[in-house]
Amino acid sequence: xxxxxKIISGKKYNYLKVSARHGSKVRTRxxxxxxxxxxxxxxxxxxxxxxxxxxxIVKSGLLEELKMEAKNLTENFLPKEQxxxxxxxxxxxxxxxKEMDRKTKEDMLNDFLILYAYNTNAIEGNTLTLRxxxxxxxxxITPQGKxxxxxxxxLNAKEAFKSVLTKNLSINHENIIxxxxxxxxxxxxxxxxxRTQNVRVFGAxxxxxxxxxxxxxxxxxxxxYRKNKTxxxxxxxxxxxxxxxxxxxxxxxxNGRTGRLLLNLILWQSKYPxxxxxxxxxxxxxxxxxxxxxxxxxxxxxxxxxxxxxCYFSMLKTHNTVFGRWGSNP
Numbered sequence: 001x002x003x004x005x006k007i008i009s010g011k012k013y014n015y016l017k018v019s020a021r022h023g024s025k026v027r028t029r030x031x032x033x034x035x036x037x038x039x040x041x042x043x044x045x046x047x048x049x050x051x052x053x054x055x056x057i058v059k060s061g062l063l064e065e066l067k068m069e070a071k072n073l074t075e076n077f078l079p080k081e082q083x084x085x086x087x088x089x090x091x092x093x094x095x096x097x098k099e100m101d102r103k104t105k106e107d108m109l110n111d112f113l114i115l116y117a118y119n120t121n122a123i124e125g126n127t128l129t130l131r132x133x134x135x136x137x138x139x140x141i142t143p144q145g146k147x148x149x150x151x152x153x154x155l156n157a158k159e160a161f162k163s164v165l166t167k168n169l170s171i172n173h174e175n176i177i178x179x180x181x182x183x184x185x186x187x188x189x190x191x192x193x194x195r196t197q198n199v200r201v202f203g204a205x206x207x208x209x210x211x212x213x214x215x216x217x218x219x220x221x222x223x224x225y226r227k228n229k230t231x232x233x234x235x236x237x238x239x240x241x242x243x244x245x246x247x248x249x250x251x252x253x254x255n256g257r258t259g260r261l262l263l264n265l266i267l268w269q270s271k272y273p274x275x276x277x278x279x280x281x282x283x284x285x286x287x288x289x290x291x292x293x294x295x296x297x298x299x300x301x302x303x304x305x306x307x308x309x310x311c312y313f314s315m316l317k318t319h320n321t322v323f324g325r326w327g328s329n330p
Contacts, residue, residue, distance in 0.1 A: 001031060001048060001055040003039075011036055016051050018059040022066035025231055029062055031055045074233045077308045086235060086272070086312065089319045093273040096327040108326040109165060113137065115276055115322060117157040120260050122279035126150050152186045157257065159185075164265045164274075171225060171265060173218065179265075180251055180258045187253075194218065194250045201249060206293035208249035217248045220297045232300070234270035238263045239311040240304045243292045263311070273323050275315040285310060 004015045013036045019028040031054055034047045074083065097105060118133040128136070128150055132143040137158055142151060160182040169175045173194075181191040194214045201208060209217040221244045228237055242263040249255050264274040277285050288306035295301040 001052065001059075003044060004030075012038065014039055016047060016055065018055050018062065020059050020062035020066060022063060022231070025066055027062050027066060029058055031058050074236065076302075077236050077305055078233060078312065082312055083233070086315055089315065089323075090272050093319075093323055094271055096323065100327055104327070108323065110138070111326070112274065112276070112318070112322045113158050113161055115318075116161060116274070117154045119276050119279045120157060120257055121150075121153040123277070123282050123285070124153070124256055126153050128154060149187050153257075156183045156185050156187070160261055161264070161274075164261060164268055169265060171262065172222065173215075176218075176250075176258070176262065179261055180254055183257050183261070184251075184254045190252045195252050197252070199249060199252060206247060206290070208247070214248060214250050217297055218250055221245060221248060224298050228300070229266075234267055234272055235311055235315065236300070236304075236308055238266035239308040240292075240300050241266060242311075243289055243295075243304060243307050244297050246289055247293065247295075247297065267315075273315070273319060275311060275318045276321075277310070277314050278317065281310065281314070 001016055001018050004017050006013045006015065014034045016031040016034055017028055018031055019026055032047070032051045034043075034051075039047075078086075096108070100108065114134050114137055115130070117137060118128070118130045121128070128143060128146060132146070133154055135141040136143065136151065136154055160179050163169065163179065163182065169179075177191075177193060184191045196211050196214075198211050199208055221241070224244065225237070225241055232240075242259045245259045245262060246255060251258065260277060267274055288310045291306040292301070292303040295303050
């Protein structure tokens with residue numbers, strides 16, 4: 001509880017107020033009006049004592065309001081049964097990481113990395129098969145008849161994801177640019193900064209951010225992320241962030257690969273298992289991204305539901321295909 005003084009028409013009015021916080025959202029409410037003019041120390045202490053119980057009740061009510069709003073926000077995008085399902089997956093994943101010895105944990109994550117590299121690059125047109133990918137990343141055997149770019153796609157994907165898994169990376173301009181640079185190593189020399197020229201995404205219905213606004217739009221996306229990272233469910237946050245990143249399209253090339261990596265960075269930091277968007281679902285994936293193209297960079301809107309739903313089912317499939325097959329059952 002605290003004192004707030006307002007000056008109205010030159011006169012001083014005194015109010016006792018409380019505030020409550022849930023995640024990044026703060027709300028205040030007046031407990032009592034305690035008169036106008038200056039207050040002595042004794043007058044203030046007496047008012048605080050008189051209204052203390054009421055202040056506790058008001059603050060408790062505020063906190064419940066904030067919690068309910070956050071809950072409703074989540075359930076608008078992830079129904080209760082879906083929340084329970086991915087909650088169980090998270091619990092199982094954390095348990096496996098704690099109980100596994102170092103080598104088994106490395107093997108499990110390497111199993112994931114092979115499938116991840118294959119699918120994330122296949123979405124972009126890479127023609128290496130899953131077997132090619134396994135031989136390249138596990139045994140260093142280069143497939144015959146494939147160009148160097150396709151090989152570097154996979155090598156870079158593995159290196160970049162290992163940075164996600166082993167380094168405590170904040171999501172900011174610097175780290176986004178660094179991860180993009182790893183993904184584009186020996187592929188595209190236009191790294192180390194956001195693009196400074198306009199680009200067009202072939203076949204896309206949306207316009208990417210004009211070059212002169214790329215940094216400002218990425219500022220908006222990162223501000224939205226920071227505001228909501230403790231308020232939104234991590235899967236909702238990660239999926240919507242991915243869409244916003246793709247809308248800006250801050251690089252000349254490698255935006256999809258970077259965006260899917262950042263999606264998983266958000267999940268990993270929240271102790272959720274990373275997910276793979278399957279190449280087999282490429283058309284649905286692009287449609288889900290497109291369905292939110294008219295949304296604002298600074299808001300979560302109903303049109304984001306499709307990409308959130310796709311990420312939910314991708315998490316389930318990744319668990320069933322990879323993580324659920326390792327270690328003991330929950």
